[in-house]
Amino acid sequence: MKTQLLTTLENARNYTLGVAAAMPAKNYDFKPAAEVFSFGELLHHIGYGIGWWEENFMRQQSSDWNPPAPASGKEATMSYLEGAFAALKESVEKHATTDKAIAGFYATIDHITHHRGQATTYLRCRGIVPPEYIY
Template sequence: MKANLKKTLENARTYTLAVAEAMPEEGFGFKPADGVWTFNELLHHIGYGMYWWEENYIRGQAADWAPTPVTYGKQAVTKYLEQAFAHLDKSVAAAKEKELPLEGFFATIDHITHHRGQATVYLRCKGITPPEYMY
């Protein structure tokens, strides 16, 4: 089971980072409408959300929703995402097979998928074809 979860997480990491890479640096400030996040803010939210979901629903440690200051720039926000994925991977690896909180894991993956889908729409709004979906 753990191997399947790690594969799911690695696929999410690879595809999320490919979506981030597809947007040129100058597009990170783009937002398709008023009242929504920029592409950069959206990616940062994915990263912060991973830490928050992991803490609350995988590690079982109650944590308030208190987003960290947004990291700006393609390189910085991509690094933040990479760190969030690595942190989550460590928690999955450390969990005992029979104690893996599957509901929390899949809720975290669902949150990533939800916002990554939004990011692919941002790419399309900029005339960029998103990377081919990986599974």
């Protein structure tokens, strides 16, 4: 089971980082509408969400939703995402031993997928073809 979870995680990581890399740095502040996250803020939200969901649902350690200010720029945002995925991988390796932790993992993946889908739409709004979906 752990191998399956790690494979799912690696696919999500690679595709998410591919989507992040596809947007030029100059467009990280792009918003398709005034009331939504910018592309960079959306990716930061994914990264923060990874840690929050992992902490609350995999490790069963309650924490409030209190995201820090978004990373500034493409490089910092991608680094933030890399760190979030690395921490989730470590948590899967250590904590994915109970049904609750495994359910927490899939809730985390669902949150990533939801917002990554939005990010691919942002790319399309800028005339960028998203990377091919990895599964």
